[in-house]
Amino acid sequence: MPREDSGSSSGASLTSDEEDYDRQELVAVSPTYASAPTTFPPAAAAAAKPTVQPIRTTAKTAGPMSPQRAPLGPHARRFRQVAQKLIQMHRTSTFISKMGAGAEPGVDPRRNTAHQLYGHLTQLCTIDVCDYNSVRSTTRTYDNSGFKDWLARADHKRESWAKVRWIHVNGISWDVLSMLALEYDMHPLALEDVLHSRHTSRSKAAYYSKHLFIRILVHALKEEEDFEDEILHEDHPRTESPIPMQTLKYDPDATLGKNSRATSRKASGSSTSNGPRDPEGKLPRTFTQERWQNRDADIDRRARMAKLQVIKDQDERVHVTLDNLFMFLLRDGTVITIFAKPNSDLVDPIKTRLKSRDGILRATADPSLLIESLLDLVVDEALEIVDRYQDALTKLESKILIRPKMRLVRALHIMSGDLALRKRSLEPIKSLVFGLRRYDLDRCKAVQEAEFAHLPPGSEIPPVIGFMSHKAKIYLADVHDHVDYILSSMDLFTTQAENLISYTFNLSGYMTNETMRRLTLITMICLPLTLLTGYFGMNFSAMFSVMEHSDLFFWEIAIPVMAVLIPLFMWSDIKRGVHKVQKRLAARQAAIEIKAGRIPAPVKHRKHHRRG
Template sequence: MMTAGGRYHHKASRAAEEDPTTPISRVSTFEGADDRQRPGAPGEVRISFDNGRDPVDDSSGTGSTGSARRRAFRRRGKRMTASRSYQNPTKIIGAEPGISATQEIDLELYARCEITCVDYGMEDMITTELINETLPEFLARPRPKWATVRWINVNGLSWDVIKCLGRYKALHRLAIEDIMNTHSRSKTDWYSDHVLIIMTLQKLVHLDNTQEEHKKKQRNWFHTLFDVPDGVDSDDDSFPEVQGHSEGTDTKTIQTLQRYHGGPNYERILFMERNSSLAQKDYAVAIEQCSIFLCDDNTVISFFEKSADDIEPPIMARLSSTNTLLRSSCDGSMVVQAIIDAIVDLCFPVIHAYQDTIGELELSVLTDTSLHDTQRLYILTSELALLKTTIQPLTGIINALRDHKRLPAKKGSNTISQLAFVGISPIAHTYLGDVQDHTIVLLETVETMKRSADNLTDYIFNTVGNLQNENMRQLTIVTIFFLPLTFLTGYFGMNFTEFKGIERSDAFFWYLAVPIGVTTMLALLNGPLIRQVVKLFRRRQINKVRKIRERQERKNRPRLKLNAARRFIFGPKGTEDNKPSIRQANGDMVIPEHEELSMPSGSGTIARDMAFDDGSGRITIEP
């Protein structure tokens, strides 16, 4: 809320341990020296706006009016207790949008960042490794004139680094706020001299084995024997962290797919994590936000939370060689294309892992259908839905970048206007189309797996229902069979004083039981029996029509007679005296001029008139 002194006042009402999903889990503003001495809660981001003015003076009329207004607002806030439990702690209601890098703001957001700055051109490339303290000194030095492109890659989120880079390139205050909010929407925002690209990076990581062994020790013989899914530990004092690592990287605390898209119900998040489709293979999907700035002077600034080690090495290897397209183009938009391409490539191992999982589930369902598989399929379907929500915005981002294609500068045009325009070069526009194709393939694969999981769920319920119907059918037949026998047994077993039937042999019972039983079964099973008879007649009619059609096809099929192959030699036209014989010594047949060729029996003879072109040796046959 806005006070008379121009300050913002907000107090968080939730405990710090209630939101471990993001490092920027607490935002609070404070005023006064006493509040500055108050220690912040773990993971809390405290914001203080100080414009140099003193607090409201109670002796002045303005101050008394401001104090009254402040007390009124505080009383009004006490009535709004229903929404505080679900209020976003990172959002201050009514605050001014954005965070400016030039304003003095006290943010308790610090991380030890690994910063890599690459300056390269056609002839040379310089790589500089920086940390939080050395970054301002490096940015104060002028950029080399031969360096066409500068790429600054930051691994980690820290307010001092964000503020330094924001002042260096005059980044927009809304863009800085989107960087710090790690749950921003994947989008592309265009400003006057730079563009912001926010993407969601997802990768397949190996879970820490020590945590898995600890979970296996906690499982008793009952859970292991009956394959009971892991529940949620009620004696946990804090929200447990997940440790994992990708290929060639160190073990770090990761944010899983369930935590990134989870709500305030942490019990559900823990249950979905421990019973995930990939947890049985010691895998998990790590999610984090990636922010990329493309400036008008071919400067690229990228921010990663923890996964810069997966993106930076392959791009650095391409920049080290002068024969690569990335190096020879000397284009900042190509660096952006390389980062986006690497992020999309990290999605393919995730898709392949889920394909393997759904393949195993499909074999399990088709070979041994069980209702227990429906729970695994539900968890798999929910994970695929979350996976689709993180991959689908990539197509919109690529389309937005390709729509801002930068045209080459024309002779006589204004050079300043060409430099001020931020866009994608034609070569980057072309290669972004290839990245878009990969994104579409990922989306189609996820959608296919989701439909397969839904079909498997329907197949399980249909199979179980059919099995129950078949069991009921068998029980019905047995009941109908024994119904007349039970009736006759009870009838003969009554205590009669005079009954001639019991004086005879047991054959008399069967004389009555057989016709009565058959009559009863025919009367009660007349519907199924009639349907079976009708089915037999229909199949017989269909088979009869099929045989008639096959006979007609065989009758109309052309018959080919294979005779002995003969070789015919057509020679040039000769005189009567020089006519060759009908059969030569080598067995070849010669057709003389104006002779009739005898064909096989039944086909008659064909008279052929041979005409020859002079000097060409070409033959013309006329019937």
């Protein structure tokens, strides 16, 4: 990889490798954010093209005695392309491995190193652009190339009638992010958070001079199809992918499927039943072979579906997916949201609300209220998870109260761990919402003071204006209450799970004590008989109780002894049994009287569950 001069502002390459002779490498001007930002033309900024400087400006001209290169064949060109790709991948991996502690923070799309590090992040994204005010709303949808062409046009700027512009991106792709960063001057640290965020990232809000950046972790229930695919493909090797990878380019031949393969077979003159032999002498596939293969595949599919049904019946876990939602709130009323999961319908409720004029989003045309609606949507998704945990815990409780098993204890232990993880990832959302309500103006003031710190004393400083409006803060209070309800519910469910685990072990100990108690009772009953049997079984010649009496004398002594010892040692059990019989008789008599209409039936009170 070419080395760059750290003291040069242009970042021009000092050395270059031989493989760069046929490909000119582009180096961009990288201004610092402390100075005034460089102004780019709209078309160039939209297309995310940096200012180029060719590395090589001179080349040896082939003289009359220099040998001429022969034209490369298709295989040689293919090999050359593959070699260049491998060299580029090796450069990128080497550069990433060298970037450790002490590397410069932030991701600046104007630098060539950013393109080398993140240029491989390509994904087919869906970009929705919505402009609205209180009386009018327009929505446009683009893909990666369409969004690039739209930004390159001169009429992509927001019209005067639109008070709010909302740009929503489904998916993470470097070409889209670099275009947005250059067009709306995103801070490098915020762009780095978008590219380096993981499913364990904490939700937070970062204040910059030109925009507010929010990263929030979206908790959603895993869909049934995703859960089935995860179970059905869990035994696949790690090198095999159960689903096709998404590519950025659309391949029209991929939709032909079997028709394209059948056409190629027909063109080659082969047949599936009675065609000629291949060069190796093997017979072609017959209908019987295909039928047996289809039968084996059908048997395998049925076995997998049966396994899926068994696992779903025994599975008591609540499966949750975690994805990051990034939000940018600009001073000019532009809101940019980026969701890490492509082809998602997360923000469809907000899109539906924007189509109605009677909604508060359209009536106020407040961009901060749009941010509040998105936060409320994320919290509502978490409320559904709370309801699912409550249902799962109720089912486990009923099963444990009927018949406790160690499998249920294991499920409770797993649920307790999941609840702890959910609480740890949901607590930062509460701090985020509280910070937006309470410290929005203070943080904006701190950013403004740092921005105008170089001005001389006595200079006029513009008034501080927060990103969140007063109405948005009022509605954020309701969101804060919902998050507080979710966290308190998580604590309650954790306590209930631990109590059920303790109850199961206590019940197991109680059952063990009951078993020992029954054995003790049997021993108490049989001990006098054993004592008398041992006495009458002694081998003595002069023994009047045996020589002068029959076996009736044994029972004359044993029955009175048992009649005294059994009530004496089992009096509490006798009382408990009598009381149980009386309760059953009373319940049966009450049921008969209710059925006959002599007494009214009891009224059942239903508990209504209210969220929030």
